[in-house]
Amino acid sequence: MSPKIISSWVGMTKTDAAVQTLSDINPDVVLESYTLNITTVKGFETFMESLTNKNFRSNMHGSGVDLVLSCVDNYEARMVVNQACNELNQTWMESGVSEDAVSGHIQLLIPGETACFACAPPLVVASGVDERTLKREGVCAASLPTTMGVVAGLLVQNTLKYLLKFGQVSPYLGYNALKDYFPTMEMRPNPQCSNSACMERQKEFILAKPARDAAAKAQMEAEASAGTTECPIHTDNEWNISVVDDNEMESSSGHNNSAALPEGLVHELPNADEFQKPPMQEQIDDVSNDLEDLRKQLDALNAGL
């Protein structure tokens, strides 16, 4: 952001500055900002109230939001978001950048269905002190806007895929900036998770299996019966595929296939040499006739000996 914008933020909270910027970009979006520490009892209550507020989505069960995105910088705050989302059965997407700024990740957490943040805790955590004040020996703490930018881009792209239902939402996507390596994996919930709300969601998910199976079967059957009707299987035809007669194929192939390209497009490379056609039946007959002739000549020679 430019200093001109940043100077207009002086004295504002981070959240209010974000609201101002987002309102400038799209004034039609309704935004709410909260500045609070969600790891306190009071802060957690306010956080839960903001998630269950149904001002905008009165028809939703449980929480009033479609998706929670977390971009916090410490373990404790992630565990609080995890607790709230497990209690409300709220899907969320977590993101993070490593302390040395050269790796990051995004993770989709669906209560009961995928691992929650407490299902596989880190081996070492802060205790009794603010973990942001901890300095680990030998670790170069850094901040790279490029790494943040890539991770934020991947988070928002996966948010679009999730909300607008296209493509595949990654369950976990890592980013190793030094090697441009992007590991992916799926994490099932831990049946011995220490989070009781996660354990409740896991039980509900298992109990709902027959209903999920029945719904999947009904959908399969509906699709199968729809397939027997005369309407096209695919309403769109992304690759412009059409069924053509073999003879038609033959006549359109060959050196004049550039005629099939739309106006303004040409083939960059020359066509391959035409494939040598196999000899016709008549030619083969000629060969066998020649053999017959040769045999007669040989017989004549033998007879002459």
Add this chain to the structure above:
Amino acid sequence: MSPKIISSWVGMTKTDAAVQTLSDINPDVVLESYTLNITTVKGFETFMESLTNKNFRSNMHGSGVDLVLSCVDNYEARMVVNQACNELNQTWMESGVSEDAVSGHIQLLIPGETACFACAPPLVVASGVDERTLKREGVCAASLPTTMGVVAGLLVQNTLKYLLKFGQVSPYLGYNALKDYFPTMEMRPNPQCSNSACMERQKEFILAKPARDAAAKAQMEAEASAGTTECPIHTDNEWNISVVDDNEMESSSGHNNSAALPEGLVHELPNADEFQKPPMQEQIDDVSNDLEDLRKQLDALNAGL
């Protein structure tokens, strides 16, 4: 960008708007902007002059820039950048987003060493018309700022790695947004490339092989001789590794190893059960003594038969 910023751009060229924004972010950077069509003869000349301008880097050979980044939207302009960089032996990094906005790529092109943009041309190209006016049937032309953001982030991250010499610069990195798939590959130059400047750079690269090999050998030997001196091999110790005596290891292992963590950190999970120690030599001796006893008893039984 917010409408407030965009409104300040009205009447400006894209390049001047970019210069204004970048100057606001960092006034110490010297910026030059050109608005021209590099695919014309005059435009190409101006482009070449801007690359060979050594106002800022008088000590450089060939061109006056460290790296060219291309973010153009058509094949013709890429081929022009390719021509200029091949002629000047200038390393460049190419980037692009697909017409349907759900995939993109970045590519590092080092003249003579890696494939140039003409080494593997696309199968179909525009001819005689502005390719931006072409509309391909069945292709949904779209623009996603998220895809652009991820590709731009990867391009700038690799630029940092290249210029600041850390990590591995990707020779080619693809981005499939629908599947979060990031293919990588290396492309060697085409020995039958249609670009004559590329062919010249390829010859130079092959001729310089003995010099490269000698330099690599000299560096290896320098590193080997440096290793025989008493100074530490690694000046930094990222993982805080130290060589300790076996007895010291033993005494520090066990249940009290959390004492090794800095203040404020605790192990989140309990320690594993202590590994069962193998029986001591005395116990093994006892077993063999028991066997001796049994044999004597057996002998006594046999003698008594």
